[in-house]
Amino acid sequence: MRHKKAGRKLNRSASHRKAMFKNMARALxxxxxxxxxxxxxxxxxxxxxxMITLALKNDLHARREAYKVLGSHQMVQRLFDEIGPRFExxxxxxxxxxxxxxxxxxxxxxxxxxxxxxxxAPAAESKPEAKPAKVEEKPVxxxxxxxxxxxx
Numbered sequence: 001m002r003h004k005k006a007g008r009k010l011n012r013s014a015s016h017r018k019a020m021f022k023n024m025a026r027a028l029x030x031x032x033x034x035x036x037x038x039x040x041x042x043x044x045x046x047x048x049x050x051m052i053t054l055a056l057k058n059d060l061h062a063r064r065e066a067y068k069v070l071g072s073h074q075m076v077q078r079l080f081d082e083i084g085p086r087f088e089x090x091x092x093x094x095x096x097x098x099x100x101x102x103x104x105x106x107x108x109x110x111x112x113x114x115x116x117x118x119x120x121a122p123a124a125e126s127k128p129e130a131k132p133a134k135v136e137e138k139p140v141x142x143x144x145x146x147x148x149x150x151x152x
Contacts (some may be wrong), residue, residue: 008043021047026070028095029079033115038099041114045095048116052094055084086118093117 010017027034029051036044049112051069054062058080065075085092100111 003039007046008039010039010043022069022071025051026072026075028116029075029083030113030130033113035111035113037098037104038044038086038110038112041097041112044114045097049094051079052087053092054083056087060146083116086116090118112120 001113006067010020012020020040021044024034024040025047028044028048039065048071051066063076063113066079067073070076093115096115096117098113098115100113102111103110105108
């Protein structure tokens with residue numbers, strides 16, 4: 001019986017699973033959208049959402065915990081400085097899984113796209129500018145050519 005045995009084994013050893021999910025988490029946080037199988041995406045979601053929750057805490061212990069998974073100071077800095085603040089005030093649901101129509105060609109595995117829900121905010125948010133007041137122009141009467149005016 002598998003009571004209290006959470007998570008999928010994905011036909012891999014524990015060390016292989018751990019390394020694979022570290023790599024996938026790095027890729028998702030770098031590119032903010034990756035294509036993978038449905039089972040892997042559902043497991044990856046658990047890891048990435050925990051990373052973003054750590055980024056919302058933004059303390060030294062949280063940074064060290066994130067470094068254990070990401071293994072790169074640059075990735076930890078990006079997570080805490082760029083990605084985390086986008087989800088301020090959120091309580092979970094930081095990732096989205098979208099099913100693709102076509103399964104994988106070789107083994108017909110169901111494929112999905114997993115992405116971060118909050119998109120990058122525009123660098124310079126500009127408010128709609130007030131339209132300048134229209135200046136009423138008086139219609140200018142067309143001047144008659146000199147030849148026509150002389151003929152009349």
